[in-house]
Amino acid sequence: MARHFDLAIIGTGSGNSIVDDRFADWDVAILEKGTFGGTCLNFGCIPTKMFVYPADLALSARTAGRLGVRTSYDGVHWREVRDRIFGRIDPISAAGRDWRADANENVTLFEGHARFLDAHTIDTGTGEPITADQVVIAAGGRPAVPGVAGLDEVGYHTSDTVMRVDELPERALIIGGGFVAAEFAHVFGAFGTEVTIAARSSLMLRAEDREVAERFTEIAHDRWDLRIDTEVAKLERTDDGVVAHLTDGSTLHTDLVLLAVGRRSNADGLDLDRAGVRTDEDDVIVVDEHQHTGVDGIWALGDISNHFQLKHVSNHEARVVQHNLLHDRGSWVSASHDVVPSAVFSHPQVASVGLTEEQARERGLPYVVARQDYGGTAYGWAMEDTRHFAKLLAEPGTGRILGAHVIGPQAANLVQPLIQAMSFGQTAHDVARGQYWIHPALMEVVENLLLGVPD
Numbered sequence: 001m002a003r004h005f006d007l008a009i010i011g012t013g014s015g016n017s018i019v020d021d022r023f024a025d026w027d028v029a030i031l032e033k034g035t036f037g038g039t040c041l042n043f044g045c046i047p048t049k050m051f052v053y054p055a056d057l058a059l060s061a062r063t064a065g066r067l068g069v070r071t072s073y074d075g076v077h078w079r080e081v082r083d084r085i086f087g088r089i090d091p092i093s094a095a096g097r098d099w100r101a102d103a104n105e106n107v108t109l110f111e112g113h114a115r116f117l118d119a120h121t122i123d124t125g126t127g128e129p130i131t132a133d134q135v136v137i138a139a140g141g142r143p144a145v146p147g148v149a150g151l152d153e154v155g156y157h158t159s160d161t162v163m164r165v166d167e168l169p170e171r172a173l174i175i176g177g178g179f180v181a182a183e184f185a186h187v188f189g190a191f192g193t194e195v196t197i198a199a200r201s202s203l204m205l206r207a208e209d210r211e212v213a214e215r216f217t218e219i220a221h222d223r224w225d226l227r228i229d230t231e232v233a234k235l236e237r238t239d240d241g242v243v244a245h246l247t248d249g250s251t252l253h254t255d256l257v258l259l260a261v262g263r264r265s266n267a268d269g270l271d272l273d274r275a276g277v278r279t280d281e282d283d284v285i286v287v288d289e290h291q292h293t294g295v296d297g298i299w300a301l302g303d304i305s306n307h308f309q310l311k312h313v314s315n316h317e318a319r320v321v322q323h324n325l326l327h328d329r330g331s332w333v334s335a336s337h338d339v340v341p342s343a344v345f346s347h348p349q350v351a352s353v354g355l356t357e358e359q360a361r362e363r364g365l366p367y368v369v370a371r372q373d374y375g376g377t378a379y380g381w382a383m384e385d386t387r388h389f390a391k392l393l394a395e396p397g398t399g400r401i402l403g404a405h406v407i408g409p410q411a412a413n414l415v416q417p418l419i420q421a422m423s424f425g426q427t428a429h430d431v432a433r434g435q436y437w438i439h440p441a442l443m444e445v446v447e448n449l450l451l452g453v454p455d
Contacts, residue, residue: 005029007325008122008132010114010270013038014302014314015138016096018322019107028106029130031122033113036097039140039303040311041089043160048183050085051163052345055190059347062190067384076191078168086164114139116275119295134297136321137277137285138314139270141263141303146175150235154242156257159184169193169256173244175232176260177204182216182346184258185224190347196225196252198232198244205344209356209405211391216350216407219387223347265304282307289334291321299324308340339422341415348388349411353419354403360393367393367402370428370452374408377448378440383409390414390449392428399427399453406445414446428453 006026009015016037019028035042054076062073101109112125121131143158145151157165159180172188174181177199189195197204197220203213204220220226227248234245241255265284272279276295278286285305287293293300299321302314317335324332341353360367374380374388388408394401404418421431432450437443 002121002129002131005108005130005132007134007136008130009136009138010122011038011138011140011302011304012036012096012100013040013138013140014311014318015136016100017315017318018136018325019104020322022326024106026106027108028104029108029110029124029132030100031110031112031114031124032097033111033125035093036100037093040314042093043163045311047085047089047163048159048187049345050089051081051187052183054081055187056347058192059186059190073192076168078191079166082164113269115269115271116277117271119275119298132297134325135275135299136325137267137270137293137298137300137304138302138318139266139304141265141309143259144262144264145259146261148175148232148235150237151257154235154237154257156259158259162256162258165256169254171241171254172196172256172258173198173232173242173252173254174258174260176262177201177206177228178260178262179205179342179344179346180262181258181260182220182344182350184260185220186346189224194225195223196227196254198227198230198246200229200231202228204228205350208344208350208352209391209403210358212350212352212405212407215387215389216346216348219348263303263309267304290324290332291317291335292324306337308337308342310340310342313337313340339419341419343412343415345412348408350405350407351411351415352403352405353415354401354422355393356403356405357391357393360402365402366396368396368454369393370449370454372445372449372452374442374445377442377444379442379444382440385409390445392418392449392453394428394453396454399429399455400425401428404449408445410442414443417443417446429455 008029010031012032061071064071100107110124110126114125115123117123123129143160168191171194174185174197181197185195185197204217205213231247232244233247236243241253244252267279267283267285277293280286285300287300287305291299291301301317301321303309320333320335343351370392372390374385390406393403401422404415406415428450437447
């Protein structure tokens with residue numbers, strides 16, 4: 001007879017944060033088939049930014065001469081950088097696993113590939129099926145793998161594996177033009193790798209506001225060998241590494257192939273049809289505003305059930321599920337996805353929230369645009385900045401902010417006051433004139449942006 005639990009949680013990313021002291025009298029099963037801690041800790045947000053920071057330093061050392069600073073760049077000790085990063089991350093993952101396995105008397109950890117047998121019966125992948133009154137699906141996503149001829153024969157990396165390579169490659173081919181491609185191109189390029197990007201779109205970061213995407217693409221052309229409107233038709237292994245045949249008719253030699261064409265939900269590996277859980281055309285689990293699947297007692301959160309693929313969204317959804325598990329239906333709370341910001345930690349940084357100008361136009365919404373160059377502020381003068389800017393869309397007359405987009409240094413920080421304004425219903429005029437702005441901080445880019453919104 002299958003062991004019964006009050007709650008089963010599939011996945012140990014944001015789902016692992018649900019069980020706290022309030023669940024002390026619940027019998028809980030946690031199921032994990034891979035590395036404990038989810039994408040963010042092990043393969044995504046945290047390690048990538050720990051690589052980005054030294055990449056920023058390396059690039060700064062190589063380019064400071066334009067400001068009269070005599071610096072030089074002598075190279076990077078890749079293994080030292082890598083081992084410092086994972087020497088911190090891996091123990092955190094292991095400690096999290098050990099804590100759930102050994103220290104929580106009411107929690108049982110099953111380490112195997114979970115699959116539904118019916119709505120409340122789960123094959124744990126360990127040979128021991130379980131049943132549960134409540135089930136939370138938080139199994140995340142994985143890198144997408146395109147169908148390129150010769151890919152398996154030559155070998156490839158994804159964002160899940162490339163940060164652990166033993167040697168810094170002399171040449172790297174990155175397939176894709178989104179945020180993963182932009183961030184790893186910055187890291188490897190700043191460290192001295194000869195980077196080629198094959199992007200099938202005419203723009204990098206094409207999901208961003210078009211003006212931002214165009215500027216990023218322009219800068220990318222200066223930093224890397226960027227092939228837009230280009231795909232990889234075939235890969236071949238040679239004595240000199242890998243030869244890539246591109247659809248623009250050219251060939252190139254590379255030492256490392258990195259797939260950066262997006263991520264996909266892990267929903268397809270859970271036998272959700274046996275539980276009656278629905279997915280959309282992208283294999284993303286369908287949930288309501290409460291993160292409930294519509295099947296009694298089954299919830300979902302994070303990358304497996306939304307299209308944002310952002311850790312801060314997953315954490316928010318986990319808090320919603322946590323509350324709703326602990327309360328009756330009449331007291332359930334809803335997840336808020338109205339003002340969801342994102343950032344790309346490349347060089348330059350890109351950050352955005354709300355509507356792009358193209359989306360506002362497609363929806364037929366009236367809007368006005370304000371724009372502020374970094375170089376129009378005192379701190380921008382200090383940086384001799386000529387290429388970066390912030391952009392804001394607002395509702396005419398009211399000044400209600402519809403969207404904001406920043407490309408340049410500290411973009412992920414500069415956008416935060418605009419996120420706050422949108423979240424709390426503050427108008428551009430209120431935020432601009434209702435507080436002091438420190439002079440001559442870079443935040444004056446945002447102040448001047450807001451002041452530039454027409455009354």
